[in-house]
Amino acid sequence: MSKVAVIFWSGTGNTEALAGFIGDGVAEAGGEAEVIQVSDFDTSSLDAYDAFALGCPAMGSEELEYDEFEPFWNEVKGELGDKKVALFGSYEWADGEWMDTWKADAADAGVNVVDTLICYDAPDAEAEAGAKTLATKLV
Numbered sequence: 001m002s003k004v005a006v007i008f009w010s011g012t013g014n015t016e017a018l019a020g021f022i023g024d025g026v027a028e029a030g031g032e033a034e035v036i037q038v039s040d041f042d043t044s045s046l047d048a049y050d051a052f053a054l055g056c057p058a059m060g061s062e063e064l065e066y067d068e069f070e071p072f073w074n075e076v077k078g079e080l081g082d083k084k085v086a087l088f089g090s091y092e093w094a095d096g097e098w099m100d101t102w103k104a105d106a107a108d109a110g111v112n113v114v115d116t117l118i119c120y121d122a123p124d125a126e127a128e129a130g131a132k133t134l135a136t137k138l139v
């Protein structure tokens with residue numbers, strides 16, 4: 001069974017809601033999901049997972065959240081090997097440029113990104129369906 005870590009930062013709950021849908025989708029697809037706030041994730045446990053969904057909203061000026069999520073990302077991006085990784089998050093002020101930058105950074109680091117999902121504000125039914133589809137690619 002594929003064990004998937006869904007690791008996220010969320011200030012107002014939108015990315016957290018997406019993380020929950022991804023966790024549900026992993027379970028529905030027959031995998032095992034752990035949905036974890038980034039501040040609670042022990043980076044020494046990366047080996048315990050087969051795949052990762054990493055979530056962070058657009059913060060700063062089209063950037064990852066700098067206090068907790070960006071340091072986490074910089075620590076793990078070179079350690080993920082060829083494990084499947086999906087990136088997701090919510091945005092509100094622009095058109096999703098932060099995800100383009102994040103994807104490019106992941107490609108530079110050799111991360112095996114199998115899917116990405118961006119969602120305007122709080123996830124609606126379409127975003128929920130997208131989160132479930134993304135989850136199936138990790139299982």
Ligand SMILES: Cc1cc2nc3c(=O)[nH]c(=O)nc-3n(C[C@H](O)[C@H](O)[C@H](O)COP(=O)(O)O)c2cc1C
Nearest residue numbers: 010011012013014015057060062090091092093094
């Ligand atoms: C300090 C701050 C910076 C933000 N910067 C951006 C940004 O650069 N681009 C954007 O589209 N949205 C930006 N937003 C909006 C958030 O990405 C949006 O509200 C998102 O839904 C928050 O997700 P969360 O509920 O998971 O925290 C910013 C919000 C805050 C509070």
